[in-house]
Amino acid sequence: MTQDPRIPEAEKPKAERRCPICGKPATETATPFCSKRCADVDLHRWLGGAYAVPAGDSDDELLPDEE
Ligand SMILES: [Zn+2]
Numbered sequence: 417m418t419q420d421p422r423i424p425e426a427e428k429p430k431a432e433r434r435c436p437i438c439g440k441p442a443t444e445t446a447t448p449f450c451s452k453r454c455a456d457v458d459l460h461r462w463l464g465g466a467y468a469v470p471a472g473d474s475d476d477e478l479l480p481d482e483e
Contacts, residue, residue, distance in 0.1 A: 433442040435450035437457050442448050449455040 437454035440450040
């Protein structure tokens with residue numbers, strides 16, 4: 417077995433991350449967001465955006481050419 421002489425990374429403050437939703441410092445529990453709430457907001461953004469995307473050429477990708 418090999419021993420790691422280094423201090424656990426968890427003890428160090430990670431590179432400062434900011435919540436992309438509200439700009440507050442992110443927490444470890446909800447990283448990269450500051451809270452579960454903001455994570456939820458981001459998720460809804462994604463879902464909302466997906467629905468907002470108009471059907472276009474990408475439709476072809478959903479229908480693979482079968483022989
Ligand atoms: Zn936030």
